[in-house]
Amino acid sequence: MTETVQRNLYDFCHRYFKHIGATILPSAYGTLTVELPRDIDKELTDRPFYWMWVDAMNETPPNTVLHLVFERSEVQPKDSGDLKPESMTPGCYRMQRILQSAKTHGMFAAAYEQAQVLSPFALFIAKVSFVSDLRQDFLESYAIDLRNFQIYGDVMNDLLHRDLRDDRPPAANVLPIAINMDQLFHIIYQCIELDVRVRDHSWAKDARNRLNSELNRLDAYYDSVLATSHLDAEQIASYAAERALRKAEILWRTEPKVEVRLTQMALVYLAQQPSDR
Amino acid sequence: MYTYQQHDDLRTTLATHGDMPMGKWSLFQLAYEAERQSLSQTFDELTCLSVLPAMVPYEHQVQTARRVIQELHGRALLADEVGLGKTIEAGLVLKEYVLRGLVKKALILVPASLVLQWTRELNEKFAIPAFAQRNAWSWTTYDILVASMDTTKREPHRAEVLSQEYDMVIVDEAHKLKNSKTRNWQLINQMRKKYLLLLTATPVQNDMKELYNLITLLRPGQLGNQTVFAKNHIQKNRQPKNPEVLRSMVQEVMVRNQRRQSSVEFTTRHVETITIELSAKERNLYIEVTEFIKEAYQKRKESHRSILSLITLQREICSSSYACMCTLETMMKDKRITIEEQLRLQELYHMAESIPSYSKVERVVDLVQQIQDKVIIFTEYRATQDFLLYMLQQSGIKAVLFRGGYKRGKKDWMKDLFEHRAQVLIATEAGGEGINLQFCNQVINFDLPWNPMRIEQRIGRVHRLGQTRPVYIRNFSTLGTIEEHIVSLLQDKIHMFESVIGELDVILGPKSFETDLMETFMTSQGQDEISARLTALSLRVRNIEMERTSP
Numbered sequence: 006m007t008e009t010v011q012r013n014l015y016d017f018c019h020r021y022f023k024h025i026g027a028t029i030l031p032s033a034y035g036t037l038t039v040e041l042p043r044d045i046d047k048e049l050t051d052r053p054f055y056w057m058w059v060d061a062m063n064e065t066p067p068n069t070v071l072h073l074v075f076e077r078s079e080v081q082p083k084d085s086g087d088l089k090p091e092s093m094t095p096g097c098y099r100m101q102r103i104l105q106s107a108k109t110h111g112m113f114a115a116a117y118e119q120a121q122v123l124s125p126f127a128l129f130i131a132k133v134s135f136v137s138d139l140r141q142d143f144l145e146s147y148a149i150d151l152r153n154f155q156i157y158g159d160v161m162n163d164l165l166h167r168d169l170r171d172d173r174p175p176a177a178n179v180l181p182i183a184i185n186m187d188q189l190f191h192i193i194y195q196c197i198e199l200d201v202r203v204r205d206h207s208w209a210k211d212a213r214n215r216l217n218s219e220l221n222r223l224d225a226y227y228d229s230v231l232a233t234s235h236l237d238a239e240q241i242a243s244y245a246a247e248r249a250l251r252k253a254e255i256l257w258r259t260e261p262k263v264e265v266r267l268t269q270m271a272l273v274y275l276a277q278q279p280s281d282r
Numbered sequence: 283m284y285t286y287q288q289h290d291d292l293r294t295t296l297a298t299h300g301d302m303p304m305g306k307w308s309l310f311q312l313a314y315e316a317e318r319q320s321l322s323q324t325f326d327e328l329t330c331l332s333v334l335p336a337m338v339p340y341e342h343q344v345q346t347a348r349r350v351i352q353e354l355h356g357r358a359l360l361a362d363e364v365g366l367g368k369t370i371e372a373g374l375v376l377k378e379y380v381l382r383g384l385v386k387k388a389l390i391l392v393p394a395s396l397v398l399q400w401t402r403e404l405n406e407k408f409a410i411p412a413f414a415q416r417n418a419w420s421w422t423t424y425d426i427l428v429a430s431m432d433t434t435k436r437e438p439h440r441a442e443v444l445s446q447e448y449d450m451v452i453v454d455e456a457h458k459l460k461n462s463k464t465r466n467w468q469l470i471n472q473m474r475k476k477y478l479l480l481l482t483a484t485p486v487q488n489d490m491k492e493l494y495n496l497i498t499l500l501r502p503g504q505l506g507n508q509t510v511f512a513k514n515h516i517q518k519n520r521q522p523k524n525p526e527v528l529r530s531m532v533q534e535v536m537v538r539n540q541r542r543q544s545s546v547e548f549t550t551r552h553v554e555t556i557t558i559e560l561s562a563k564e565r566n567l568y569i570e571v572t573e574f575i576k577e578a579y580q581k582r583k584e585s586h587r588s589i590l591s592l593i594t595l596q597r598e599i600c601s602s603s604y605a606c607m608c609t610l611e612t613m614m615k616d617k618r619i620t621i622e623e624q625l626r627l628q629e630l631y632h633m634a635e636s637i638p639s640y641s642k643v644e645r646v647v648d649l650v651q652q653i654q655d656k657v658i659i660f661t662e663y664r665a666t667q668d669f670l671l672y673m674l675q676q677s678g679i680k681a682v683l684f685r686g687g688y689k690r691g692k693k694d695w696m697k698d699l700f701e702h703r704a705q706v707l708i709a710t711e712a713g714g715e716g717i718n719l720q721f722c723n724q725v726i727n728f729d730l731p732w733n734p735m736r737i738e739q740r741i742g743r744v745h746r747l748g749q750t751r752p753v754y755i756r757n758f759s760t761l762g763t764i765e766e767h768i769v770s771l772l773q774d775k776i777h778m779f780e781s782v783i784g785e786l787d788v789i790l791g792p793k794s795f796e797t798d799l800m801e802t803f804m805t806s807q808g809q810d811e812i813s814a815r816l817t818a819l820s821l822r823v824r825n826i827e828m829e830r831t832s833p
Contacts, residue, residue: 010332017315024308095319095333097409104316111313112295113303130314132321135284138355138477140382142321144314161314169307186301190293198286208325209284215355219501226503233509250474251502258356258476261284267292268317270303271310 011035014093014100015075021107035076038088040068048106049099073099112269116169120276122178125151128160129193130269133201136262137212144268145200147193148279151182156196160279169273179274190267197265209261216259223251322382326352330377330408337407339374340747342539343367347374349537356477357500359456359536364483364742366539369400372452372479373408379477380410380426385449387425391470392454394430395693399718400454401428418442431458435465448475456480459499460492470499483739485536490516493532500535549723550752551745555769556649558642558760564603567633568763571599571606574626579804587618593732593800598663600765601729602642603634605663610634642758643670646728647677649756650706656722658707660740662729667708670728674706681706720748727757730768732799737772764803764812771816 015037022029022039032038041049046069047056059066072088093100117123126148133143146161173179227248231241296303322329328348331339339347343366350358350371356379360368372390379385390412392400397414404412404426413420415429421442431453434443451473453459459467459480470478478500486493494511497504505511505528515523560568575592582589591613598606610631614624650657661667667683674681682704684696700707701721725744731737745753759769798819806812 017312020308021312024306024312094409098411101409104320107309107312107316109313111305111309111311111316112292113299114305114307114310115303116307116310130317132317134322134383135325136384138384139325139351140322140384141325142323144318144321165311171306171308184302186293186296194288198288201286206283213283222501222503226507229507229510233507247471247502250472254474254476262287263284264287264289266289269310269313270292270296271305271307272303 010095011075011093014095018073018075018093018100018103021103025106025110030070032072035074036090037073037075038070039073040070042068045106048109049102051102071099108268114171114269114271115273116171116271117173117177117179117274118276119168119170119174121176123174123274123276124180124278125182125184126157126273126275126279127151127184127189127193128164128269128271128273129267130161131193131197132264132266132268133197134264134266135208136264137208137215137260138258141208145197147196148273149189149192150278151184152180154192155278156192157279158200163279164273167275173274177274184272193267194265201263201265209263212259212261216255216261219255219259220252223248223255320381328374328378329381330374333381334377334408337370339370340367343371343374346371346537346539347378350375350479351378354535354537356450356479357535358479359485359496359500360479360481361485361536361538362483363538363540364738365746366541367747368481368483369403369454370407371537372454372481373404373410375477375479376404376426376450376452377408377410379450385477387446387448388427388450388452389443389448389473390426390428390452390454391431391434392428393458394432394689396454397428397430398694404428421446431455431466435469440469443469444472444474446474448473450477450479451475452479452481454481456482456496457484457492460489460495462495462498467495467499483742485538497532497535504535505531549745549749551741551755552752553755553757553773555759555773556645556756557766558645558758560760560762561637561639561641563633563637564641565762567603567630567637568599570633571595571630572764574630576804578623579800589800593797596764596800596803597729597732598665600760600763600768601661601663602640602666602669603637604640604669605665607631607634608665640669642728642760643673645758646670646726647673647679649726650674650679651677653724655724656700656705656707657724657726658709658719658722658744659726659728660709662710662731664710666728667710670708674708679706680704681708683707684709686710718746718748719743720746720750723749723751723753725753725755727755729765730757730772732768767803767812767816768799771820 015035018037019029022037025045026042027045028040030038030040049071050069058064070088072090073093074090075093091099129147129149131145131147133145135141146159146164148157148160148164149155150157227244230244236244328344328351331344342362346360346362350356350360356375360371362368362371376385376388380388390400390404401412401414404410410426412426412428413424415421415427415433418438420427420429421439429439433439451470453470458464459470461467462471480496480500482496485496491508491512494505494508506514515528575596579589579592582592591609595606595609595613598609610627613619614627614631619627646659650659659670661670664685667685671681671683680703682696682699684693684700684707688696696707697719700719707719707722722744725741727737727740731740741753741755757769757773759766802812802815802819806815
């Protein structure tokens with residue numbers, strides 16, 4: 006595991022704990038010691054029965070403190086209190102919980118650029134997946150101008166570089182606009198479907214070919230098995246069941262599908278329309 | 283061309299939040315990054331490699347995982363030779379599918395003794411949240427479950443498993459599925475599963491049909507129907523026909539890495555024959571028993587009766603006279619034998635009984651005392667095993683037993699005892715399967731199985747990835763007996779112990795080695811003929827091997 010990977014991991018976790026409202030305690034280089042608020046603790050640790058007990062008994066246990074270690078070479082002082090150091094790697098259990106928690110808490114947002122005149126946009130993040138027996142995902146971002154419903158694609162790169170804040174600038178002039186959510190979702194879904202349609206779908210063609218050849222082989226096999234004369238009724242029924250099952254499995258596994266899932270939405274008030282850089 | 287699915291959960295969630303998006307922009311950005319990190323970016327790369335917590339897989343393991351996913355589309359027979367890490371390969375494939383969101387529910391079926399080990403490895407090496415099956419509720423409680431094959435095929439578990447859909451099923455030691463009439467095979471056949479991995483180092487043990495049955499589970503029709511397969515690919519003596527065609531068809535569902543091809547550096551193996559001279563009494567018994575077997579063999583061949591018990595007896599008498607006493611006793615109870623035979627057997631039994639000490643066993647005790655390190659002694663027979671334990675204990679050497687019949691907890695416990703408390707582990711063949719004993723580097727083959735694949739399994743317990751010291755293998759060979767021929771055949775002629783053959787199996791077509799050997803021993807006139815016939819046998823093996831290694 007390279008140093009940059011661990012560094013990025015550290016940065017991500019540091020920002021996560023900061024913004025989620027955890028208390029970051031002083032800690033050595035390459036490590037992170039954090040005190041978790043109760044609700045975040047519930048998300049990051051898997052102990053439902055403990056929380057059931059705590060809630061039922063009206064207990065107020067001290068907050069959990071995590072001691073996360075990102076740098077492997079880091080020599081642990083033996084007497085770091087009662088804290089058990091926990092090695093953090095991409096994909097480890099704790100990291101998965103942190104990612105999941107971040108996804109849940111960051112699903113929706115409202116943000117403002119710092120300027121005098123701001124126009125409202127609906128920002129959508131969508132995960133588009135090409136699925137057969139393999140899978141390829143794309144994360145797409147769209148912004149819909151709420152004044153005229155013009156759609157801008159691939160806007161996240163631009164927006165991440167702008168100074169967006171949670172609070173509305175006091176002197177800003179924000180256009181009031183009535184928002185019809187159903188209509189917005191309808192537009193975004195339509196737009197994504199059109200975008201998907203024009204993409205390269207050779208993967209689907211390959212998968213379809215594979216699917217057909219698998220099905221042909223299966224048919225040839227069972228036809229030839231069933232053609233043998235000495236089968237009794239029970240055997241025929243069992244072969245037929247087996248055939249149906251195998252066929253269902255092949256379809257389940259190989260049939261090409263496009264899955265679209267909106268993952269996030271935000272209302273952003275921008276000084277200028279977004280550009281796809 | 284494709285079906286289009288739209289998931290509406292964001293809209294639903296928003297509605298519960300009051301239909302207006304609110305929240306912090308900083309968290310929105312974090313969520314976006316989190317989402318981006320968990321993408322399957324391309325169809326081609328293995329995404330799991332960058333997120334494995336505590337392990338760097340070997341190149342051949344990565345290649346295998348990639349091939350299973352991209353070329354075999356997730357239904358494959360992983361048939362690496364022993365010790366190359368099939369578990370790791372299966373773990374990589376599973377992890378990759380889990381990361382790509384293609385597998386959520388998975389079932390891993392393994393021998394009872396390996397349930398905990400698999401669970402631990404998946405959690406520690408792959409950070410896959412796998413659980414060991416404990417009771418009837420486990421099936422629905424956990425998404426990724428490790429269970430014992432023997433438990434799973436029994437009710438009520440069987441019905442529970444069959445009522446569910448599994449994104450992925452992994453079967454370890456899949457040679458237990460070689461017979462399509464067994465409950466094991468039928469269970470797997472009836473399960474509803476998307477991806478299927480079968481793991482075995484020995485896809486073919488005796489018969490080409492075993493391979494056919496395994497492949498039918500993965501991809502029915504890959505080798506045609508049974509009649510077609512038998513016609514095109516099996517010759518009379520169970521040799522494969524058209525091996526080239528067969529091999530290319532098999533490769534569409536099978537990956538087999540071999541030690542000599544893989545880049546993995548194994549430590550060296552030292553092989554030594556320990557010759558043993560029988561005492562006069564033992565020698566006498568051996569000659570008498572062999573004589574009896576020879577006669578009975580001819581008679582039974584003529585009347586087409588099973589010769590299995592004779593083979594067993596012949597092999598047991600090579601192991602220890604103690605071992606053959608049990609079989610003699612069983613044979614005496616057989617109602618079909620004549621009075622004459624009965625008397626003869628009784629006589630043999632008394633001869634065996636009256637032997638005061640066994641040269642082979644004495645030698646083993648000596649040897650273990652000399653080695654002064656952990657030793658594994660392999661024997662085929664439980665009677666021999668018990669006797670060895672007794673004799674070792676008499677000499678003040680701590681030893682533990684290991685058998686196939688042990689329950690999962692007991693196996694782990696025995697392995698633990700061996701690692702920390704005892705000097706010697708005495709294992710029967712079945713017990714040797716699937717346990718890893720890299721901390722030991724001394725193997726004594728008290729007797730040899732008449733099946734090369736099983737020998738490889740034995741050595742593979744010790745000489746595998748993770749072994750850091752050279753491995754010493756000692757084969758016992760009793761002068762003037764069939765054992766001498768067997769050891770010389772496997773060790774000197776086929777070089778079974780130095781380079782791994784491991785290939786007498788797939789495609790080459792295993793003929794039943796055992797029956798072949800028996801035939802040779804029984805019908806040869808004198809030692810010279812035996813030698814000559816075995817040399818011929820080994821030449822045939824060597825030739826086939828040469829053909830296969832040349833491009």
